[in-house]
Amino acid sequence: MQITKNILVNIEYRLSDENNNHLNPDEGELIYLHGGHGHIFQELEDALEGKKAGDTFKVTLRPEQAFGLHNEELLVQEPLSELPEDIFIGMELDGLDEQTQESILYVVTDIEDDFATLNANHPLAGLTLTFEGTITELEELTQEGIDEILAHEHHEHHEH
Numbered sequence: 141m142q143i144t145k146n147i148l149v150n151i152e153y154r155l156s157d158e159n160n161n162h163l164n165p166d167e168g169e170l171i172y173l174h175g176g177h178g179h180i181f182q183e184l185e186d187a188l189e190g191k192k193a194g195d196t197f198k199v200t201l202r203p204e205q206a207f208g209l210h211n212e213e214l215l216v217q218e219p220l221s222e223l224p225e226d227i228f229i230g231m232e233l234d235g236l237d238e239q240t241q242e243s244i245l246y247v248v249t250d251i252e253d254d255f256a257t258l259n260a261n262h263p264l265a266g267l268t269l270t271f272e273g274t275i276t277e278l279e280e281l282t283q284e285g286i287d288e289i290l291a292h293e294h295h296e297h298h299e300h
Contacts, residue, residue: 141192141193141278141280142190142191142192142278143174143188143189143190143191143192143275143278144174144175144189144190145174145175145176146173146174146175146281146286147173147174147175147278147279147280147281148171148172148173148174148278148279148280148281148285148289149171149172149173149174149188149275149277149278150169150170150171150275150276150277150278150279151169151170151171151188151197151273151274151275151276152168152169152170152273152274152276153168153169153170153271153272153273153274154168154271154272154273155269155270155271156269156270156272157267157268157269157270158267158268158270163264163267163269168273169276173281173286173289173290174188174189177290181201181205181206182205183199183201183205184197184199184201184271187199188275191275192275192278193275193276193277193278194274194275195274195275196272196273196274196275197271197272197273197274197275198270198271198272199270199271199272200268200269200270200271201268201269201270201271202268203265203266203267203268206264206267206268206269207262207263207264207265207266207267207269208261208262208265208266209265209266210261210265210266211261211265214244214259214260214261215249215257215258215259215260215261216246216257216258216260217255217256217257217258218255218256218258219254219255220251220254220255220256221254223256227248227251227256228248228251229248229249229250229251230247230248231247231248232245232246232247232248233245233246233247233248233258234246235258235260244260245260246258246259246260247259247260247263
């Protein structure tokens with residue numbers, strides 16, 4: 141069986157940056173539905189197209205193909221008086237994007253004097269990433285199985 145549209149693909153992979161630092165030591169398995177559903181990066185999906193279980197792959201993505209470039213505008217300094225008292229470096233805080241009204245996750249990266257620096261960039265923003273691994277299993281789904289996966293993922297977006 142080859143990887144084609146709507147095949148459920150299991151891969152084991154290692155994610156590394158341009159200095160070969162291992163970025164996903166705790167999570168090396170991924171299961172996704174193939175075929176342009178937006179579950180994984182398009183370039184990775186293109187590289188897996190047509191492969192079989194047991195095949196290996198290696199794909200390198202530039203930051204703009206992966207988690208985006210590091211955006212200075214996503215770094216903000218907030219007075220400590222505006223933040224929780226138990227704040228610490230590494231703490232995650234929910235914020236709101238004033239332009240889009242979407243929620244943003246900020247991570248506290250620095251606390252100095254009366255200010256904390258909050259960073260809403262994805263932790264892997266600005267990095268060139270290499271995905272390298274093996275296809276471990278392919279599964280052909282029924283149309284019901286496919287619909288179930290897609291319905292599960294779009295579930296949050298629909299209001300009844």
